[in-house]
Amino acid sequence: MIASLKRQVAAIWNSIVFRLALHYSALLLLVLVIVLTILYTQTVGVMQRRIDQQLEYNAYRLQQHFEQYGQAALSHDISRMLEDGVSSDSEIYALWDDRQRPVAGNVTDPVLLDLPQERITEIPVYHHNGRSLSRVVVRRLSDGSTLAVGHDMRDQRALETLIAEASLSAGAIALLLTIGGTLMFRQLLEARVAAIRRTAARIEAGDLSQRIPASPQDDEFARLTRDINMMLDQIERLMDGVRHVSNTIAHNLRTPLSRMLARLRTAEHDPAQRDDAIRFVIREIEDLSIVFDKLLQIAEVESGARRQAFSKVDVNTLVLDVLDLYGAVAEEQDATLTHTLDPDAVLDGDRDLLASATANLVDNALKYAGRHARVHVATRQVDGRLTIAVQDNGPGIPAHERERVGTRFYRLDRQAPGYGLGLASVIAIAHLHGGELHLADAAPGLIATLDLPAKKDA
Structure with missing residues (x-):
């Protein structure tokens, strides 16, 4: 006792x-x-x-x-x-x-x-x-x-x-x-x-759905409870994302690996098809390498490691370079690329990543709007925010699908080429820069807007 x-x-x-x-x-x-x-x-x-x-x-x-x-x-x-x-x-x-x-x-x-x-x-x-x-x-x-x-x-x-x-x-x-x-x-x-x-x-026992009961009092513990619950929500979303990515990677790997295995087995018994099989396997491996490169890029962006390389970026020059890069693609499908640029469009960021995000949006606009597409890129800086808006006249995205299209490996049109990683990469780059990606109806078409904090005056 x-x-x-x-x-x-x-x-x-x-x-x-x-x-x-x-x-x-x-x-x-x-x-x-x-x-x-x-x-x-x-x-x-x-x-x-x-x-x-x-x-x-x-x-x-x-x-x-x-x-x-x-x-x-x-x-x-x-x-x-x-x-x-x-x-x-x-x-x-x-x-x-x-x-x-x-x-x-x-x-x-x-x-x-x-x-x-x-x-x-x-x-x-x-x-x-x-x-x-x-x-x-x-x-x-x-x-x-x-x-x-x-x-x-x-x-x-x-x-x-x-x-x-x-x-x-x-x-x-x-x-x-x-x-x-x-x-x-x-x-x-x-x-x-x-x-x-x-x-x-x-x-700790594994039930990530648990949350701390909310208190009716708005005191320090209530605010701490809200912060912890928000953190738990984010952890649960990340864990769901990891599980989704793992399942999707396994699914996307299984299909090309099965195709490569089938072609190699056929070539093993038919020497005449060996060269075609080798070329097919090389193309499949190259596609898989692209997928993993994009996944690694998204992981690097989400880790924040690239934030140390931020510098002053002239967004207008960046947009003109991207439009020049896609000029040949637009000409091939009789598409029109236009732009409206704000002379004060400057921010602190990673130029390569911002160029990659803008290129992804322009590429999607040309891809889904099809032949005779009209794609317009506009920059605007107001109230300490800078936006890069890419508008097309394609079929657009239904409102109930807009939240899902940014998920890794999710593709609205399975027939279109791609891996479902483009918008996921854009969202990760926007978050790295303290911004967001907004999708809105252009009637017809879609407006994809990168909303970022502008460069502060020294």
């Missing part, structure tokens, strides 16, 4: 939530102790200073009264002050003649005669209310008489005790509240963290 208790205590102490709450509570408790200490010292100190000032003033006044009017007048003045009913219970006055015989006052304790002159001393004094701790100042008068003026500190000490006890009680209550608050704070945070841990455990 003791071992179990030790484990529970160790678990609580090892909790960073508990230590954080404990440190914060200890800081609050320290502040409370400092405040109570200042309150105590200031209250008691101010009252004592006021008493000392009053003693000094009364002693000085009585001494001056003696110098002007003599001992009899001073004796009468002391008797009057003791009988006026103002602080009579706490006032101490005593007057001795030059032979140390009591003349007036409410104290006859001869110990006062031995006190040091001109400074206040705190000693026990016997007077009409009994023995009590008092603060006394003694003055030697010009005729050898001795004057003592004091104040009974009984009420002051009672107040000090009351303040001290109240401070201790407040400290004890604060300590209990601190311990209780620390445990409650730990329990509340542990409940919020436990939801994250449970979800993480299920995901």
Whole structure:
């Protein structure tokens, strides 16, 4: 049982939530102790200073009264002050003649005669209310008489005790509240963290569909929950993409490999077909090499490694180079290539990748629009964004298919040549540059727009 208790205590102490709450509570408790200490010292100190000032003033006044009017007048003045009913219970006055015989006052304790002159001393004094701790100042008068003026500190000490006890009680209550608050704070945070841990455990077990339950409160944990869930959504999409790519690669490899194997087996038994079989296998291997090159390019772009090679890119020159490259293709299929260029079209990026993305869009436009196609490329820079729009007059893409055409190996028209990697490459290049690819209906045709951040002015 003791071992179990030790484990529970160790678990609580090892909790960073508990230590954080404990440190914060200890800081609050320290502040409370400092405040109570200042309150105590200031209250008691101010009252004592006021008493000392009053003693000094009364002693000085009585001494001056003696110098002007003599001992009899001073004796009468002391008797009057003791009988006026103002602080009579706490006032101490005593007057001795030059032979140390009591003349007036409410104290006859001869110990006062031995006190040091001109400074206040705190000693026990016997007077009409009994023995009590008092603060006394003694003055030697010009005729050898001795004057003592004091104040009974009984009420002051009672107040000090009351303040001290109240401070201790407040400290004890604060300590209990601190311990209780620390445990409650730990329990509340542990409940919020436990939801994250449970979800993480299920995901670790292989269930990528698990998400942290959303909280109705818009606090730090709620925002953290949203961020983690968004991250999990992205991880699930990436894992689905990896599975899709793996399955598609396996499918796309199996077909050409089967064709190559069939041709080679035929050539093995028919030497006359050997040369044709070799040429066929070479073409198939070249096609597979293109597929893997494109996959490697997409992987390199998605890794962000090419971002280090960013530099200033004149997009208009890039577009004109791409259009010049496809000029012969357009002429062969009686297509028309036109352009509208914004003179300020400049951004930071990788020129080769941006040229590849633009070439992919132009190639798709010519491929799917067919003969007599009209392809228009426009650049525009506004509000810190730069767009490269490629518009054709072909059949376009149905709205429900536009999200899928960017998936690797997905082809809307299986009869058309290609591998289904073009738009996937364009999307990866757009994301590398902090942009997006948007597909919209041109009625007729399609508008494919690369939306990218423009170069910031230095």
